[in-house]
Amino acid sequence: MKAAVLVFPGINRERDMARTLQLVSGRAPAMVWHAEHDLPAGTDLVVVPGGFSYGDYLRCGAIAARAPVMDAVRSFAAKGGLVLGVCNGFQILCESGLLPGVLMRNAQLKFICRDVYLKVERSDTPFTRGYNAGQVIRVPVAHGEGNYIADGETVAKLEGEGRVLFRYTGPDGIPDPNWNHNGAMNGIAGILNEHGNVLGMMPHPENHVEEVMGCTDGRGLFAGLVDHLAKAA
Amino acid sequence: MKARVTVTLKSGVLDPQGKAIEGALRSLGVDGVASVRQGKVFDVEIDGADKAKAETLLKEAADKLLANTVIENYRVEVLG
Numbered sequence: 001m002k003a004a005v006l007v008f009p010g011i012n013r014e015r016d017m018a019r020t021l022q023l024v025s026g027r028a029p030a031m032v033w034h035a036e037h038d039l040p041a042g043t044d045l046v047v048v049p050g051g052f053s054y055g056d057y058l059r060c061g062a063i064a065a066r067a068p069v070m071d072a073v074r075s076f077a078a079k080g081g082l083v084l085g086v087c088n089g090f091q092i093l094c095e096s097g098l099l100p101g102v103l104m105r106n107a108q109l110k111f112i113c114r115d116v117y118l119k120v121e122r123s124d125t126p127f128t129r130g131y132n133a134g135q136v137i138r139v140p141v142a143h144g145e146g147n148y149i150a151d152g153e154t155v156a157k158l159e160g161e162g163r164v165l166f167r168y169t170g171p172d173g174i175p176d177p178n179w180n181h182n183g184a185m186n187g188i189a190g191i192l193n194e195h196g197n198v199l200g201m202m203p204h205p206e207n208h209v210e211e212v213m214g215c216t217d218g219r220g221l222f223a224g225l226v227d228h229l230a231k232a233a
Numbered sequence: 234m235k236a237r238v239t240v241t242l243k244s245g246v247l248d249p250q251g252k253a254i255e256g257a258l259r260s261l262g263v264d265g266v267a268s269v270r271q272g273k274v275f276d277v278e279i280d281g282a283d284k285a286k287a288e289t290l291l292k293e294a295a296d297k298l299l300a301n302t303v304i305e306n307y308r309v310e311v312l313g
Contacts, residue, residue, distance in 0.1 A: 059301055066298060102304050105249045
């Protein structure tokens with residue numbers, strides 16, 4: 001796996017992401033500065049990490065989404081390249097037009113930093129092949145703007161096409177408003193683009209990959225990607 | 234020239250910040266406020282004196298960056 005992690009001013013989760021990619025794939029990712037116009041040759045996964053790009057000025061992810069490197073990411077994605085956006089990375093992908101919808105202020109207006117439960121809706125995607133469909137995983141969230149919204153037609157399309165990959169649920173995998181900490185529509189935690197090669201998600205799977213972190217439920221996402229790319233090569 | 238771009242949330246989009254402000258006004262005893270929606274105002278200085286050109290430029294700025302038209306509407310005004 002030749003991963004590239006994008007680096008924007010104000011991002012603070014790029015090292016967690018790089019550490020996880022190295023741990024799971026055995027290869028350190030390239031760190032790519034936002035002002036670059038090209039991705040490193042041979043890149044097969046682009047990761048947009050979490051943090052607070054440009055201090056969340058204007059709207060979360062709005063300014064980063066218009067950085068030069070994002071043109072390269074758009075053409076990489078258009079050719080079928082795999083793109084993963086986590087937290088601020090999800091917000092950036094939405095703002096850049098690579099994913100539909102918007103992440104609004106959490107319904108309770110609070111920044112929420114804790115573990116949540118996610119139901120993995122499908123296992124037949126490059127991002128979720130490391131899990132079983134219906135499996136419930138525990139991963140941390142840390143955001144103030146993770147409340148996913150889109151117009152009714154878009155949400156119906158996402159649901160109808162099986163593009164909601166991760167959903168906030170209780171520990172038993174049953175959707176419950178009490179476990180939907182940010183108020184996202186339909187408990188949406190992570191979505192796929194229409195071609196199935198771009199995933200955005202609010203929770204941080206990269207922070208649950210080693211025993212020392214108290215949980216390894218996030219590891220399946222990265223292990224699945226490594227497996228997918230090894231088979232594709 | 235002075236100009237202003239006003240960005241507001243589309244109707245139907247839930248506005249948790251507006252709701253919180255609404256609640257705060259109520260608790261301050263400011264009666265008669267039915268609802269509050271929070272938006273943004275951008276005061277922009279434009280080069281030149283061509284009003285029509287300025288309007289086109291502001292619309293481009295709003296479409297490309299200032300507003301997220303998935304959830305927001307905008308209005309441009311050239312104040313002169």
